[in-house]
Amino acid sequence: MGYSLNYDREEEHKVRTGSDSFDVAIIGAGVSGANIARRLSSYELDVALIEKEADVSFGVSKANSGIVHGGFHHNKKYLKSRLEVRGAAMFDRLKAELDFPFERCGIVVVALHEEEMRAIEQLYEQGVDNGAIGIEMCSRDRMLELEPKLSPDTVGGLYAPAGGIVEPYRFVFSLVENATHNGVQLFTKFKVAHAQHNAEAWTVSAEDGRTIRAKYVVNAAGLFADEVSKIFGGEEFAIHGRKGEYYLLDRMTKAKTSRVVFPVPTTISKGMLVVPTVEGTVLVGPTATADEDKKDFATTREHLNEILKSGRALVPSISEGDVITSFAGIRSVLDEDFYIDISNKAPHFIQVAGIQSPGLTASPAIGEYVKDLLKHDGLKLVEKSDWDPFVRRVPRVRDLSPFELDELIKKDPAYGEIVCRCECVSEAEIVEAIRRGHTTLDGIKYFTRTQMGRCQGGFCTYKIMKILMRETGMSWDEITKHGGSSQMLKGEL
C-alpha cells in the first residue's frame, strides 16, 4: 500500500505513471520536499518525490508547533530569516489554493520582568528591519487587552499581527496531493540506499531494490540529510536532533488563548509557547534537548513537568486536568542557518539541510529558492499551460451549519455517520482520507483529526480499522499505526 493517486476517480488526471526516469528526484516528503515538489509541478518536468516512511509528513513535519512566524526572531543576515519573511507572506494564497487549516491569529511575546523588555525592544527593531508587517511594542495594558489570559505578571511585550497557526501535516498533505495531481510521482517506503552518477543522470536505489533515474537530485531528507548527502558523495556534515516535547490540551480548556503566546527567547530556542491550534485545541511546549538518537520520540516525566511550569508562567490557567496527550518532535539542526545550496562535490545535487525553525514558515519560499537554484544549475523550466493550483475541498462536518450538513447528507449519507464523537468526524471524511492514500491509522488521524481528541481513539479506533479494511481490502494484519512494523492487531479469533 502506498500513496495512491485517486485524486479524483471521475477526472482523468495528468499523472504519468510507470516511468522510472525523471528530471528531478526530491528525497524527503516533509514540508520542504513537498513545497519543492509542488513548485516544480508547475513546469514541464518529470518529478519524483521519494519518502522512506509509509506516508508523507511522517518525519520532522508531523510534530512541531505549527506556527507561521512573525518575522522578528532572526536577523536578516541569515538566509532562514529572509526565507521566513518571504514564506510567511505566501500562506494566504496557498490556503486559498490548497484548503489546509491556517489562520493569522497574531503572535504576542510576553515580558514578565522589566529587564525582559530590553530583549523585546531588540526583537521589535529586528522585526522592523526584516519588514515584518504591523509589528508593535505593547504596554502591559495593551498586552492584556490583546490576550486577557496572560499572567498578571506581564509587564509588556511585542505583538506581531501577521503571525499565525497552521496544521503542518495537513499543509504537507495538500501540497503533495496537488503536486501529484499535476504529475509528480510519489514513492513511499522508498529508503535510499545507493546512488550512482553516470551518463548525465543519477541512479537512485532503494533498500528494497526499486530504482529510479533522475538528472537532478534534491536532498530534503530532514533529520537524515547528512546520511543522504554521504550516499551521493556530497558535502560531509552532521545533522543533530533536538527534541521538543509538547502537551496537547482539550479544546474545552480555560487556557485557550486567542493568539500564539511566546516567552522572551533564549539563545538556543524560541522558548516554550502556548499555541491555540487552528483546530481549537491548545499546544504547550516545546522543550529543547539535544538527542543523538534521531528515532527517539519518547517523552520524559521531567520535561513534561517543565512544560507545565513554563506554560503556566505565561498563561496561569493551564491545568493538568486538560491534558489529552503528550508527544515529541525532533528538529533537524545543522548550524545556526539553513544550508540550501548547489553541492560543490556531487553533480546536479541540491542540499536542503538543517531546516529547523522557522522551516515551516519559510517552506514555500524554500520551494521557490530551490527552483531558482535548479535553474541556475542548468535545469530548463517551461511553465505548464494546464497547471492546476487547486486541491478538491473535503467538507468537514464540524465546520458545517446544520442546514449545510443536512444537504450534504442527502448527497452522501456517510456524512451523517459520525465516527469520531470528540472531533466530530464522519465516515465520509475517513473514506476521503483513505482514497487520497492515507492508509495508516496515523495518516487517517492527521487527515481527519479522528483519534486526536479527548478520547484519543478509545471509541473510534476499531471503526476506523473496519472502514480501512472495507475500503482497501487490507487484511487485519496489514493495519499499522504508522507503517513499518507498527502493526495494530496480533491475531484473529
Added chain:
Amino acid sequence: MRELNFDAAVIGGGAAGMAAALEMESRGLSVAILEREDHLGGILTQCIHNGFGLIEFNEELAGPEFAERFEDKVRKSKITAFTGTTVLDVETDEEDKVLVCASTHGVMRLHARAVVLAMGCRERNRGNIRIPGSRPAGVYTAGLAQRLVNIEGYIPGRDVVIIGSGDIGLIMARRMSWVGCKVHAVIEIQPYPSGLTRNIVQCLNDFGIPLYLSHQTTNIYGNERVEGVEATPMENGALRTDKAFRIPCDTVLLSVGLVPENELSKKLGVELNPMTNGAWVDSTLMTNVPGVFACGNVLHVHDLVDYVVEESRRAGGFAADYLAGKHPAKEIRVKPGSNVRYVNPGRLDPSRDNKLYMRTLIVKNDAALEVKLNNKVIRTVKKNHVQPSEMLSFTLGPADLAGCEGVPESVLEISIQ
C-alpha cells in the same frame, strides 16, 4: 431539515437512558431516545461476562442479556428510539431544549420540554495520566481491547501488561488469558485496587496474574510496536527510581478510570461537580438548568449497572414530575464531611424517601458512617469495610429528616470515621 417535538428526550440509549425513558413513557409522556450507535444497550453489549442484574432481576446475567431485557421493553413501548443518531449540538429555546442531531437520514432538530442526560462515560487514556515514553502501536484502553476481542474478533496483542486495576482492566486480564495471551502484570499506583474485590479474586488470583500495588508506570518503550513498560515502586508517596524495573510486553491495556462524557452538558450550561466530573443535581436529579436531568455514569461513575438503572428510573420519574409542575417545597443541602469524596444527589427532599450514593476517600475496616442534620447526629451506620472502589448507598426518609423543620437553610453532613 426535520423538526420534531417530544415531551422528553433522552441522550444516550444505554442502560441509564433506557431505564429513564421507560419510566417517563409509563407516565404517559412522549419520549425519544437519541443513540449514536446503531443499536441500544451501550457498553453492556460488549460486556459478555456475567455478574449483571443481581439486584435488578435477582439473577446473574451477561451484559448483552441485561441490555436485551431493557431493549425488549423499549421496543414494546411507545418510545421512539433514534439509533445511529449523534447529537451534535444542544440549545435552549425559551422553555424548550433543542437537540441538533445527525444520522444518515439527515439532520433533525428535536424539541423537548425535558432532557435526560444519559451519555455515560469514557475511559481515561494515556495522555490523561501522563505516562511518558514513546508512542508505539499496541497501547489500548481496556474497553477498546474488549470491543476488539468480544465483538470484532481480533486479538490486540499477545504479551500484555495492564496499567490500572479498574474493573474493565481486571475483566480483560481474564479475557486475554482465556484467548491464549499472557498477562504479565497489573500495575496499580494506589496501595489498594481500584476494581471490585470479586474481580480481583476471579480475574487475577484465579489466573496467577501478579498485581503490583503502589507502583507507577514510568515509561513505555518501543518505536513501532510496544516492547515493554517500566514500573517504579512508590514509597511514602515518592517514586523509588532505584527500584524501577522493566516488564517486556507487546501490548499495554489502560484501565485507569472513567470520566463522565459531559461535553454536551457543558454546551447546555450545566455546572459540573469537580469531584465527580458529573453535574450538580438537586433532590430530583435535576441539574442547574431547569428541565435538564442527569443519571447513570454521566452523573457519576457507578460500580454496578443495577445501581445505574435504579437511579435512572428515578430520574425519569422526576422529569415526569417536573413536566407535571411538581417541585419539592423544601430542600436540604448535602455536604460531604470527613473522609467522604462525594454524595449524590447534592440536595434532599424531606417530604419523601431519598436514595443517596456516595464514595469514601479511605480504606478502612469497622468503619462508621455518620449522618448529621444541622450538626445533630441523626444516624450512624456500621460498615465492616469501606474502600473508594465500592460505592455506598442508603436511604433517608421524612422521619430521619424531620429535624429540618423551622430551619431555613438545613445542612446534612455525611462523614466516615
